[in-house]
Amino acid sequence: MENLILLPSAEVALRIGRLRDAARAAGRGGALLIADNAMLYYLTGRVYSGWAYIPVDATRKPIWFVRRPVELAGEDVVEVRKPEEIPSRLEAMGQPLPEAIGLEADTLPYSTVTRLQAVFPDAGFYSASPLVAAARAVKTPMEISMMERSGVIHTAVYRRIPSLFSPGMTDFELDVAIEHVSRLEGCLGQFRIAGKSMESFMGNVLAGENADTPSPYDFALGGKGMSPSLPVGSSGEELKPGTTVSVDVNGDYTGYMTDMTRVFSYGEIPAEAKDAHECSLAIHREFRRMAVPGTKASDLYEMAARIAREAGFERYFMGHRQKAAFCGHGVGIEINETPVIAPRSRDMLQEGNAIAMEPKFVIPHVGAVGIENTYIITPSGARCITNAPEEIIPLV
């Protein structure tokens, strides 16, 4: 038998405490019944099939209901086959049934939520999704150290990119070569995204004209992709001299992802592309200084948009034919966490936020420029954990 919980008990207590604090701050009581894989991983250090029952009242114990895998054990671990068994198990353990039940409404399928609601017919229902987002937005020291480890390997992989290129390659071939090195270095491959609407394989390699192709997904940039069934990223076109290659590939080496973009040039590229890249670096410099606890996310977006506008690159900022509505986002277990750096974001920065900042520009016929770094928010500013060289790097 193996223990269900893989995290140190103080770490579990810290994370559950954050979730309870978020619930109390939102005026929520009763219990949270967590079922989404990402959140089960957050609470226990492993993905399992089952439910984590977390009473908001800290005098009551969390209970771990496990459906699969078999052979897991531990304190307050209860094996069940289906969620309908939960109420009688709670009663057998002397726990009162909750007067209100919080469920992950933004991520679980409708049928799953209505089934869990029916398990507690007398309980009021509320969405746990805002509480989950609030708790996970502030990383614990252990989470930050896992992100730092991802950042170190992610950086080592990016340093090898020029050696993977040879003239005559397509963007897809370079993409696959980068994926291959990433996997050999231990990248888990999985690109965890909350919700159903965004899809990606291992990230985005955008070369030349293809960087300007609008995509359906809510990523910062697009690309045509290799098939209309996954219309994003590299498109199979041969890389052409005079263009850029923007590499934004999977940094999930530990279950916690870093998000990083770097730009490579093939042959001589126009001064306009170099200038726009410098503009992105200037935005990052200002971000490092300004992104302290208490700063409004919307102010960070306005700062980026203002620097882009003053440099004359407004029409290329965050896309050209199609623009993204944000230039940064929270990152951790999933790629789309909070806070969101966007014009109408109501998020306020907190110490321990992990933010991928990605002010980018699409220069028509040339490609995308501008970098993305993952930062940890500290009282003295944003600390970068993706420390690969930031300038445009020649492929040959």
Next chain:
Amino acid sequence: MENLILLPSAEVALRIGRLRDAARAAGRGGALLIADNAMLYYLTGRVYSGWAYIPVDATRKPIWFVRRPVELAGEDVVEVRKPEEIPSRLEAMGQPLPEAIGLEADTLPYSTVTRLQAVFPDAGFYSASPLVAAARAVKTPMEISMMERSGVIHTAVYRRIPSLFSPGMTDFELDVAIEHVSRLEGCLGQFRIAGKSMESFMGNVLAGENADTPSPYDFALGGKGMSPSLPVGSSGEELKPGTTVSVDVNGDYTGYMTDMTRVFSYGEIPAEAKDAHECSLAIHREFRRMAVPGTKASDLYEMAARIAREAGFERYFMGHRQKAAFCGHGVGIEINETPVIAPRSRDMLQEGNAIAMEPKFVIPHVGAVGIENTYIITPSGARCITNAPEEIIPLV
């Protein structure tokens, strides 16, 4: 401007016809509002961000509401920014508002469904998920031809597996080598799974003892994986002589997946493993004959379980420490379609079903044996579209 719809119009009509037939057979009226990526791809040949509005009444036209990408056009294509704009657009086009609205309750998040319900406050609501599953269970000739193309490339990749092996490799290294060849041959990488609970990167390479490690996911077999954040598949252990390697990796080369497992041996393996593999082949032979339109899916499961039992391999059938509850499943755009070959399945086979049949055995300390093929159901039996050699193939 590019046309939203990438399929021939007769193909779109055929697919919409199947969806309407399924709705009428279930006594459903009004309209379906489709939002899931897999189903938008089915109806149009591309993934986009938006909604497909399909009146069940065939005298009314489908309308394609597009949010992103920009620059798509076509007949009855309407650009919208949010779903709340849909009713006024329908009225402007002379369409009555639906008296009932079908939404994909099993795949869309709870919040998405409740938001779409609120868009049509006067309409009754029903789950479109059973209708979607029924329509997609029977593949069109065009879909079958896309699956056949995936099967041909998938097979070519599997033939190269022995050449990728060298002694001293770990299961993960062989896994990454197979992924790399798959990607170079055009595998899209994406492993599309309906619902939220199952996760996989590019499938499953299971070697030796690790094949017996229980996993949380609802796949046929398990494995420890490289991280508790994705606990399935290869585990990083060195491959050992006297064991098997079961390869079940991504066959998505066209937007339509084939699903195939083959077994490789490293050194001499016990007779018991070879005999169990032969038992799997016997089940497949019987499946090819028996799987005609009208056959009950549960009878196919019983046939497989009976052959396994009579051969003395019941305790290894579909897993050993943990067992899967099925031995076959529908496949197409997603890996978990209908019909399901399981003891309590109420599915009945139809001409044009695509079924991945995977009678497998886990032999403790040796590994997994038994193959998986993707079949198309025809009046004269199941036609295999994953025609790689079926015997256990020595790696060296």
